[in-house]
Amino acid sequence: MDRKVAHQHRSLPLSTPTDLGEDATRDIAAALTALLADVFALYLKTKNFHWHVSGPHFRDYHLMLDEQGAQLFAMTDDIAERARKVGGPTLKSIGHISRLQRILDNDADFVTPRDMLSELRDDNKQLVGILRQLHELTSSHDDHATTSLIENWIDEAEGRLWFLFEATRLER
Known part of the structure; x- marks a missing residue:
């Protein structure tokens, strides 16, 4: 392939074929990228x-x-690939993550174990809410494949939430 043809191929936009429609593609891919x-x-x-x-x-x-970290990391490729399958782009950098994330960072020098688990419990609860909203969006666009994945992710997040809740309960 000569340089001119190679350059033309690199400048072609991403356009994954899908039957979801332009609005669904835009909305679902954007929501999946924010989720990612x-x-x-x-x-x-x-x-x-x-x-x-x-x-x-x-x-x-x-x-x-x-x-729990391994379970979260395992989700990332599925989320990104789903955004691409529906015809949209996805994350490109750490900076992109920081512009979109709704889960807050914690850069403190020291956090007590109880505060760590409580914060992660609350973050997983927030993630469940985000997933439920995304489920409504994908359902409204008849994106059954994404909706099905989200149902599994909700179950996993609820499992993490449960473990963190139980680990932070005070003994009587």
Whole structure:
């Protein structure tokens, strides 16, 4: 392939064929990309707390947060690829994540284990709400494949929320 032809191919826009329609493609891809930013933000916060947790329950919390981080990271490729399958673009950089994320970062030098788990519990609850809104959007556009994925992600987020809730309950 000569240089002129190669350059022409690089300048072609992304246009994945889909039957969802222009509005659905735009809205669903944008919502999935924002979700992806949130999941990356929550993943990194979970790993941050995994790396920095301390105290008498260190081993249990360290392992739980590692499992939860792995579950979040596993979602990322599915989310990004779904955005591409419906015909839209997705994240391109860390800066792009920071512009879209709704899950807040925590850059504190020290966070108590209880505060770590409480913050992650609240973040996962926020993520469940985001997923439910996205479920409504994809359902309204008859995007059954994305809707089905979201149902599984809601179940996983509710599982993380449950574990974090139970780990933060005060003993009586």
